[in-house]
Amino acid sequence: MDLRTTFPRSMRVTLEGYVHLARMIDKCRAVLAGTEGEYIYPCPMDDRLMAFAGITAAQFTAAVKQHLNDEGVIQWFRGIATPHAQAELDEWxxxxxxxxxxxxxxxASFDKYRDAVDPSRTDLTSWADLQDLEEGRTVPRRA
Structure with missing residues (x-):
């Protein structure tokens, strides 16, 4: 995956019941290929997912390196991640x-990034919305 010419999947894409997992896979693959551009792996959001799952960046990176497709990474993740009740996963x-x-x-950083893309979107309050806006995805107006 070349993140210099394309975007990673949205944080909203769910794999194995987890938001952000697909995006983290994309960023890790790009880092392994040296094509991450301005993207950071592991970033604080990645760290939150890995902490919740009970895995380390080194473990995750090794798994992504070993498995060339999402299904292999998902199988590995399913086998190693800390299990969570559905309600706990939904809340997370x-x-x-x-x-x-x-x-x-x-x-202030959030406002600067948002204003560079669309200063009229003062309704946005989450990093997920800001990422989607920056990457050209439709973000509904918030009340």
Missing amino acids: NRMMLSRGPTTPEKQ
Whole structure:
């Protein structure tokens, strides 16, 4: 995957019940290929997913390197990730998708990135929405 010419999958894409997993796979593949461009792996969102799953970046990177397709990574993930009740996973997914800036400094960065893409979108409050907006995906207006 060449993230210098294309975007990773949206954080909203779900694999094995987890949001962000598909995006993390795409970014890891790009890092392994040296084609990550401006994307960062592992980033803080990746770290949150790996901590929730009980895995390390080294383990995940080795699995992505070993398995050339999503199905292989998913099988590995299913076998190693800390199991969670569906309600807990659903809550974690909601948290990830609604998570926004947590400090004034992060809010300023968020506003700067948003304003560079579309300053009229002051309705956006989550990093997931901002990523989708930056990458040209449709983001519904929020009330």
